Amino acid sequence: MKKIWRKITAVFITAAIAAGSISGCASSTGGASTGGAAGQSTEKAKLTVSTWAGADELKQMQSIVDKLNANSKDYTLTIQSIPANYYTKIQAMISAKQAPDLMWLSQEYIPMYAKLGVLMDITDKATQDSKVNLSNYFDGPLNTAKYKDKLYGLPWISQPVVMYYNEDLLKSAGVDLPNGNWSWEDFRTAAKKLTKVDSSGKITQWGTVIDGWPPVQTWIWAYGGETVDKDGKILIDSPESIKGLTELNKILRDNVSPTQEQAQNMGDADLFKTGKVAMFFGGAGDDLEKQVGNKFKVGMAEIPHGDKKVTFSWIASTVISSQTKNPDAAYEALVDLTNATFQWKVVPPIQDGFDMIPKNMPEKEYALDVIKKSSQYARGFNNQEKETEIDTAIGDELYTPLINGKKTPEQAAKDAAAKIKTITGK
Numbered sequence: 001m002k003k004i005w006r007k008i009t010a011v012f013i014t015a016a017i018a019a020g021s022i023s024g025c026a027s028s029t030g031g032a033s034t035g036g037a038a039g040q041s042t043e044k045a046k047l048t049v050s051t052w053a054g055a056d057e058l059k060q061m062q063s064i065v066d067k068l069n070a071n072s073k074d075y076t077l078t079i080q081s082i083p084a085n086y087y088t089k090i091q092a093m094i095s096a097k098q099a100p101d102l103m104w105l106s107q108e109y110i111p112m113y114a115k116l117g118v119l120m121d122i123t124d125k126a127t128q129d130s131k132v133n134l135s136n137y138f139d140g141p142l143n144t145a146k147y148k149d150k151l152y153g154l155p156w157i158s159q160p161v162v163m164y165y166n167e168d169l170l171k172s173a174g175v176d177l178p179n180g181n182w183s184w185e186d187f188r189t190a191a192k193k194l195t196k197v198d199s200s201g202k203i204t205q206w207g208t209v210i211d212g213w214p215p216v217q218t219w220i221w222a223y224g225g226e227t228v229d230k231d232g233k234i235l236i237d238s239p240e241s242i243k244g245l246t247e248l249n250k251i252l253r254d255n256v257s258p259t260q261e262q263a264q265n266m267g268d269a270d271l272f273k274t275g276k277v278a279m280f281f282g283g284a285g286d287d288l289e290k291q292v293g294n295k296f297k298v299g300m301a302e303i304p305h306g307d308k309k310v311t312f313s314w315i316a317s318t319v320i321s322s323q324t325k326n327p328d329a330a331y332e333a334l335v336d337l338t339n340a341t342f343q344w345k346v347v348p349p350i351q352d353g354f355d356m357i358p359k360n361m362p363e364k365e366y367a368l369d370v371i372k373k374s375s376q377y378a379r380g381f382n383n384q385e386k387e388t389e390i391d392t393a394i395g396d397e398l399y400t401p402l403i404n405g406k407k408t409p410e411q412a413a414k415d416a417a418a419k420i421k422t423i424t425g426k
Contacts, residue, residue, distance in 0.1 A: 045075045045329035049102040049318070049337065050090060054083030064340045072336065075329040077102075094118060099321040101330045102337070105153065107144035107315040107380045108387040114147035115385050120320040122331060123151040131335050133350075140379035141349035145317045153317030154334060156341040158349035159283035160313045160378035161214050162370060163304070167297040169194060169205070169278040178301035180373065184222070184247045187279075187304040191256035194278040206277045207256035210248075211263035214281040214303075215312045216399045217381065219244035222306030227394060227420075230382040234420050236394070237413040244306060245409035249402055260403050283314060284371045285346040289363040300367035302374050313378035315349065347371055386423050393419040 053061050058081050069076050080100055082089050087109070093099055105113065113119050126132045132154070134142065141155040163178065170177055175190045182190075191207025198204050217227060225241030228234055235241060257263070258271065272280035273291050281303065282288060289298045303311050318338055324330045342348045346361050354372055358365040384390055398416040401407040407415070 044072070045326035047075050047077050047101040047324075047326060047330055047333050048080050049077055049104075049333070050080045050082055050086075050093075050100040051104045052083055052086040053079070053081055058083075060344060064337070064344060068333070068336050068340060072332070075326070075333045077333050077337070094321075099323065101324040101326065102318055102320055102334055104316055105319050107317070108383050108391065110145060110152055110317065110319070111147045111383050111385045111387060113319070114150070114152045117322055119152040120322045120324065120327060120330070121150050121152060122154075122320065122334070125331050126151055126154070129335065131339065136350045136352060138349055138351060138375055138378070140313055140377075141315045144315045144380040144383060145319075153319035154338040155315055155317045155349040156338050157285075157345045157347065158313045158315045158375060158378060159285050159347055160371070160374040161218065161281050161303060161311045162284045162367075162374050163301045164272065164280045164282050164286075164288055165299045165301065166272070166275060166278045167299045169275065169296070170299075173278075177299060178304075180302045180370070182301070182304040184219070184251070184304045184306055188251055188254060188256075191251065191279065192254055195254075195256045203255070203258075205275075206258055206271070208251070208279040208281075209263050209268045209271055209277045210252060210257045210281075210403065211260045211268055212395060212399055212403065213268065216245070216248065216394060216402075218281075218303065218312055219248040219306065221310040221312075221379075222304075222308065223247065224307055226382065227416075228382055228384055228390065228424075232384055232424060232426055234417050234424070234426060236398070236420065237410075237417040242409050242413050245398075245402065245413055247306060249409050252403055253405070260400070283347075284367070284374060285361070285364075287361070287363075300370050302370055309377050311374055311378050313375075313380055315380045347375060349375075384424065389423045390420055393423060 051061065058079065062079060065077050065079055090103060099118070110119070126134060137155065138158065141158040145151055145153040145155050165178065167177065170190070173193050175193050194205065194207035195203060196205040220227060220236070220241045221244070223240050223244035225238055225244050226235040227241070228236070251257070258266070258277075263271065268277070269280065269282065269288070271277040273288065273295070275296060284300070292298050302309065318334055320327070320330045320334055342350060342353050343356050344360065346357050346364065348356070354368060357368060357371065364371065381387065394416050397419045398412040402409065402412050
């Protein structure tokens with residue numbers, strides 16, 4: 001699960017892309033045109049897909065691509081692996097007019113790239129394609145691939161945030177195992193019981209860990225709030241949002257989580273895996289069960305709820321460069337690759353994609369019902385053109401000050417709203 005609070009400067013991204021001629025951002029892979037019309041070559045189009053996959057993930061993806069290439073009469077797809085500094089390198093390629101034909105994008109980048117004209121609009125093709133069942137997608141993931149009601153990519157993964165717990169620690173503390181109906185108040189009560197202090201006053205075990213993860217929207221959405229709505233209206237300081245932030249602040253002030261510095265130095269997931277934290281928020285597809293092994297029994301539950309059930313999902317899509325020399329072949333490859341990825345990646349963003357989870361990750365079979373339920377109400381952000389700047393502002397002005405007790409929820413929300421307004425101009 002990738003954390004959203006990273007320091008990325010969207011201004012640099014926009015400038016880097018704008019520095020190159022957008023209208024000339026064609027793929028350097030080229031290839032002959034496909035089709036059988038007179039004067040046209042039937043040679044396969046040579047396409048490149050850029051991905052951050054590395055190591056074992058890259059080997060698995062290569063196996064999929066090999067099969068697609070063997071079965072396609074229209075394209076040969078080559079993987080371009082960029083496991084480090086992915087977006088910086090993608091931006092440089094676009095500016096140099098060497099954009100890949102296809103590329104992976106996480107949800108927050110799609111509006112920015114679509115506005116800059118970097119992405120191919122696939123709305124008409126996808127809605128008329130029998131190989132693409134848009135109604136099979138959960139709304140949460142599919143919405144992140146859209147910009148101004150146009151579709152610019154196909155999601156291939158949707159990782160809802162769930163709550164992992166150390167069953168041994170819960171039982172020893174007399175805490176009933178979560179049943180999917182915990183409120184955030186229930187969670188607070190359990191976290192306090194699970195926090196242990198030795199005779200010297202030192203905390204030896206924490207109930208949970210909140211260090212900037214999960215996203216602060218986890219609480220805002222649960223009480224009917226938004227940071228920014230789909231139309232760009234700033235609502236992070238609305239009464240509903242502040243209600244959610246107040247619930248988060250109660251947890252933070254209970255001393256049931258390591259400090260932000262402790263968590264980041266020791267690693268929040270490592271704290272859970274070593275038994276120092278009893279309840280941990282992670283992606284449904286994280287391999288915590290494998291990493292924990294026989295140290296203790298790992299459980300999974302839906303995250304606690306407020307006025308409604310909702311959870312954040314880490315979502316990524318495959319998109320097509322707007323200036324690929326082979327748009328038809330690139331679209332065909334996009335569909336084939338996406339459909340094949342559904343049989344590989346956990347968790348898929350489609351409603352009938354859960355049968356493959358026990359096969360791909362048998363250790364998740366115990367939690368299949370939790371993953372299904374969480375996927376139904378999981379969602380991404382209402383991504384804006386300057387989403388990465390907005391995310392940074394929320395982290396700096398709101399989330400980090402709340403964690404460190406430097407601001408009240410009301411003040412943090414007010415400061416974040418003011419900062420977001422300077423970013424969006426709204």
